[in-house]
Amino acid sequence: MTAQPTQTGKIIISVDAMGGDSGPGVVVAGIxxxxxxxxxxxxxxxxxxDVLSKLVSKRRxxxxxxxFRDCPDVVTMQDKPSQVVRSGKNxxxxxxxxxxxxxxxxxxxxxxxxxxxxxxxxxxxxxxxGVNRPAIAILWPSRNPxxxxxxxxxxxxxRADAKDLLQFAxxxxxxxxxxxxxxxxxxxLLNVGTEEHKGRAELKEAHALIxxxxxxxxxxxxxxxxxxxxxxxxxxxxxxxxxxxxxxxKTGEGTASLIGDLLREAFKYSPLSRLASVLAITSLQxxxxxxDPRRVNGGVFLGLNGTVIKSHGGxxxxxxxxxxxxxxxxxxxxxxxxxxxxxASTAELEQDAAQSALxxx
Amino acid sequence: MTAQPTQTGKIIISVDAMGGDSGPGVVVAGIxxxxxxxxxxxxxxxxxxDVLSKLVSKRRxxxxxxxFRDCPDVVTMQDKPSQVVRSGKNxxxxxxxxxxxxxxxxxxxxxxxxxxxxxxxxxxxxxxxGVNRPAIAILWPSRNPxxxxxxxxxxxxxRADAKDLLQFAxxxxxxxxxxxxxxxxxxxLLNVGTEEHKGRAELKEAHALIxxxxxxxxxxxxxxxxxxxxxxxxxxxxxxxxxxxxxxxKTGEGTASLIGDLLREAFKYSPLSRLASVLAITSLQxxxxxxDPRRVNGGVFLGLNGTVIKSHGGxxxxxxxxxxxxxxxxxxxxxxxxxxxxxASTAELEQDAAQSALxxx
Numbered sequence: 001m002t003a004q005p006t007q008t009g010k011i012i013i014s015v016d017a018m019g020g021d022s023g024p025g026v027v028v029a030g031i032x033x034x035x036x037x038x039x040x041x042x043x044x045x046x047x048x049x050d051v052l053s054k055l056v057s058k059r060r061x062x063x064x065x066x067x068f069r070d071c072p073d074v075v076t077m078q079d080k081p082s083q084v085v086r087s088g089k090n091x092x093x094x095x096x097x098x099x100x101x102x103x104x105x106x107x108x109x110x111x112x113x114x115x116x117x118x119x120x121x122x123x124x125x126x127x128x129x130g131v132n133r134p135a136i137a138i139l140w141p142s143r144n145p146x147x148x149x150x151x152x153x154x155x156x157x158x159r160a161d162a163k164d165l166l167q168f169a170x171x172x173x174x175x176x177x178x179x180x181x182x183x184x185x186x187x188x189l190l191n192v193g194t195e196e197h198k199g200r201a202e203l204k205e206a207h208a209l210i211x212x213x214x215x216x217x218x219x220x221x222x223x224x225x226x227x228x229x230x231x232x233x234x235x236x237x238x239x240x241x242x243x244x245x246x247x248x249x250k251t252g253e254g255t256a257s258l259i260g261d262l263l264r265e266a267f268k269y270s271p272l273s274r275l276a277s278v279l280a281i282t283s284l285q286x287x288x289x290x291x292d293p294r295r296v297n298g299g300v301f302l303g304l305n306g307t308v309i310k311s312h313g314g315x316x317x318x319x320x321x322x323x324x325x326x327x328x329x330x331x332x333x334x335x336x337x338x339x340x341x342x343x344a345s346t347a348e349l350e351q352d353a354a355q356s357a358l359x360x361x
Numbered sequence: 362m363t364a365q366p367t368q369t370g371k372i373i374i375s376v377d378a379m380g381g382d383s384g385p386g387v388v389v390a391g392i393x394x395x396x397x398x399x400x401x402x403x404x405x406x407x408x409x410x411d412v413l414s415k416l417v418s419k420r421r422x423x424x425x426x427x428x429f430r431d432c433p434d435v436v437t438m439q440d441k442p443s444q445v446v447r448s449g450k451n452x453x454x455x456x457x458x459x460x461x462x463x464x465x466x467x468x469x470x471x472x473x474x475x476x477x478x479x480x481x482x483x484x485x486x487x488x489x490x491g492v493n494r495p496a497i498a499i500l501w502p503s504r505n506p507x508x509x510x511x512x513x514x515x516x517x518x519x520r521a522d523a524k525d526l527l528q529f530a531x532x533x534x535x536x537x538x539x540x541x542x543x544x545x546x547x548x549x550l551l552n553v554g555t556e557e558h559k560g561r562a563e564l565k566e567a568h569a570l571i572x573x574x575x576x577x578x579x580x581x582x583x584x585x586x587x588x589x590x591x592x593x594x595x596x597x598x599x600x601x602x603x604x605x606x607x608x609x610x611k612t613g614e615g616t617a618s619l620i621g622d623l624l625r626e627a628f629k630y631s632p633l634s635r636l637a638s639v640l641a642i643t644s645l646q647x648x649x650x651x652x653d654p655r656r657v658n659g660g661v662f663l664g665l666n667g668t669v670i671k672s673h674g675g676x677x678x679x680x681x682x683x684x685x686x687x688x689x690x691x692x693x694x695x696x697x698x699x700x701x702x703x704x705a706s707t708a709e710l711e712q713d714a715a716q717s718a719l720x721x722x
Contacts, residue, residue, distance in 0.1 A: 227611025250588025280637035
């Protein structure tokens, strides 16, 4: 499936303008931000055309860069995924994915309902041959030189067996290679301790499978890692099930946000500390930029025929623009095709590895 | 089981002096710190007497406050819990728990190997009647007025079924009542979303059980909460299985520590920011104190006949002293007896609630 750009020479990103917490105005502001920075990007924008065209016409930088796909319905945060799959045909989310399916766009971005987006993506784009459970991968600020670690799954599914975890390792390694230019990423398997006897049965089995597979798949397996290694420098890619991953990132986000608020409070406490905050402002802004979740906004759905990015529901223009940049980078590197090829070529090896691991247990 | 203080009128804490990362010197410094602040506390100190008595004799404040229990062996961080249970009879950890079992002390504190401490505690102190899985509860900095939330289990076991989660809710509520003086604590059940249809099957079952039980047990059940609520103000007690809880707290700790390091870096960046850090120093120290993990050091083992506190392996004197303060507070409030009474009186009700929940499913 090769994408057919509607605007010659551009990489086209299909954008669901609706369903985010802040409405389509913020999404249009986000794509304008991207358009300004990146002359190579063009957009397919999905939603009620009368609303969207007014918003777009106010942004000169979007002249000739946006093609509209008119759709009347919106998937809300309250809609159940199963409902959307049955009756969501006229929604902007459905339409945004359809453009990827038809090869009109190189990738899709949506700020909408995660469960619905995953369910629709699985139904319309289908899983890659050899993939059992797709996963959502995010970037997390870390002590590594690249500044971020990849973590997956963070919520596509609440379960993952040993074979799923092996596939997450493969897909995460491929993402790290293409999205972060790490030639030989280090993979860690999340557990409650680093000793091999620790943790649940499926983790011990996954440990054996991934060990057997690391060399063929061109990554290093560092074994079990702990929650403290998610922002650490022991591994570049953290593999876990979607329940644990989701709780972990939300705990990290909540903790970071609490510290940020307490820090602001601390700087307001006295005239001296207010003066200090003025003097430190550039340093603090640099720190904020380094760990700002908006700048790494975007969960990538891995394991589908096509690239889908889930932007945070509460993303502002900077957040939307970051998600679009990620979609662009992955499209430009041919990530979807490379991942498909890797999963296909390794599906057989994987079968062998799984069998031999089970035999030697 | 009523504790028999060896020093008249004092609350006696049994302290395992060995097995921490920093050796017995730090433990003795910690108990000295506690002794100085709190005239009501006395100690039973377990470890090689020749080493310990030298350390204690250097601290005038400990004169007449410490009774030694000489034991030659130490449980190391590498020892497997099963080994320690079989052959750990001469270790300081075993001896520290034995003092609680014999009623010589009101509670035990150890900085040693968590798995071994839990296994030994279960074997020597036994589970409370009606408790299936004991849990480790910690305090986590939060936006609530009390400054902290209780979270359990953070690693006693990697599994928990619906009935275990109900017991965690009960035990967590009791801990919040006695340790934090909250008369009607709000309990949240950790999940990947707050909607009732989300998450794993055992969580939906636990949701029903805890709902049925909240009123009888005198707590409010706020339903499902997410990782971001662990440091939040929606609930006072966060209930989860030991795998998820362990990953969550380590992720939070790792993220906080990364932010702290980046903040220090930011303040070193330029002469202006160095000046700012000097001006802001009191504010920053207040912030640090507010979220300093050493000040809430101590995982409480809940569900046993006796109070056992696991201090962080890398705890310094401040950390050890915080763990002792927690043991003292709980002993003084008669927590162990109250928890036992609550679990016993509710075990029957619990059975009924479980059955009716299963019937109405």
